Amino acid sequence: MRAAVVVAPGRTEIVDIERPRPGPGQALVRLEGCGVCASNVEPWSGPDWMTFPTEPGGLGHEAWGIVEEVGEGVRDLRPGARVASLSQKAYSEYDLARPEELTPLPPLLDGAPFPGEPLGCAFNIFRRAEVEAGQTVAIVGIGFLGAILTRLASAAGARVVAISRRSFALDVARRMGASETIALDDPEKVVARVSELTQDALCERVIEATGAQPALDLGTRLAAIRGRLVIAGYHQDGPRQVDMQLWNWRGLDVINAHERDPQVYARGVREAVAAVASGLIDLEPLLTHAFPLDRLDEALVATRDRPEGFLKAYVTCR
Template sequence: MDAKSPKEMQRAGSKMMLAARMVGPGQVDLVERPMPVPGPAQVRIALEGCGVCASNLGPWAGPDWMEFPTESGAPGHEGWGHIDALGSDVTGLKVGERVAFLGQHSYATFDLADARHVVRLPPELDGLPFPGEALGCAMNILARSGIKPGMRVAIIGIGFLGAALTRLAANEGAEVIAIARRDLSLALARQMGAAHTIALEDHWETIEEVRALTEDTLCEVVIEAAGAQWPLDLAGDLVGTHGRLVIAGYHQDGPRQVNMQNWNWRGIDVINAHERDPATCVAGMERAVKAVVARKLDIAPLVTHRFALDHLGAALDATRDKPDGFVKAWVACR
């Protein structure tokens, strides 16, 4: 297929669109598809960009359960852009408004969304990449964490999510202890308001460092944001008696084991902070918009690497390999 670029199709007023899809482990292509028509309660969005989520790395690796090719545009779910068309029953939204939204096919030039799952982006955010779903996720994890002023909060894993949560927890008046492997991640954590940083090198040495910082009481809240077994083990060991363990990492590579004796003995609360109710996700996105506009959260250090839509494979590889300076990738859809 001799596919046109998104800009060429726009100039020609084409009724076709481009979408990326995974066609095998570590393989992606672009396909041309008819422009989607919004249903009565939907809007069509001309996509400006879509964030690349670490949850995409499971399918990208090609596990046994994966079926290729994926649906066109999938699994892109952090899209933003401008409303291009309204369904017949949609009220309160206008063509041309810049929005973020909940979708599942946003590695494309256009996507559809339920009108209830759209959040307006005010002029203050013009020109900024805005992966609203991911930012809303951070806001909802914060809400589930129960952080109060003066609490000692350990955050394990300082990628996009952990860094955003560092800033948000510091905003709440917490004393944040950021724990990560990479020097860049620790520097980012300090930039985002961490009071202390610890290099994640040895399990027991890390526990002793946290004990020293907390007068041997450990932490009231620990947020695990790495999505792997060892950080989950460490998180449980850093929660103080009657504290709270918040699981924010996306665990996608098989079952996990937990030290239930330790969890029982300390009487800790365990919170799985992944939200699945769309209304809750939208509410988190709305709070994220307000936080960024109010300069309580700076997303410039968090969204670091831009790729063209036809380089989605490179964006996924960067998300996996984390080159120098990398925090989060996004694809420009036009």
């Protein structure tokens, strides 16, 4: 099979390796595609802590495909089943996964890309945000994750204020149900506008979805007294500072919303499958850039640089 290997900072190569065979309690999945996660950009770029070459397929973890073969003891999966996978070497044509890492996809979704891991992440974040009808929810950063959270919060009856630097992303947020959109060109103007919209009460829920220090600072300022600041962005490039005085004064609940429990992750993916199948979430306008596996570097560059019209990239594995 073919698999991508990161061989040097910012450079991948495709290698031919032996196809794995499933052992007891494993399934072999013939991968159709894999989403490109923003968390891939940092290790791919070559920080001091990174070593090369990576394992074949490594970094890829947002896959979907067809069960090819199952190992001894696997009873609830059959070859031919189409699944979303939480496996970890998915920049490749095949990957091994445990049954609990696989979520069946209904026939209604046949042929459509389905990066289950980030979708499950969005649903788990939303659950922990505890958004309620009538609340004002600020979402700082409208990419793939922020757009889905905008849809979920608006569908729950909240007033969503979407904040982004990119006019394209704000257009997407309006289509996802945002009541207000604010360009993030000056944080002071954003705070002033949100204060105006809420009669100085600010937001019962703020979801930071960028993974950057300035968005964390802004999110803190937008949170209401006894509000909830939900950290959905993946902060991977070093320590962060927080305004603990403001956190204390406002009595904020601060939620680090990334899950690490495999069962919770799988639950989020199942909820996402149901939401996409029902039409609550339309993935087509959110998966904006597709690349073949041998152009993974280009997909990562797009994920890093976010060109006009970009929300989410994925690679096709065959």
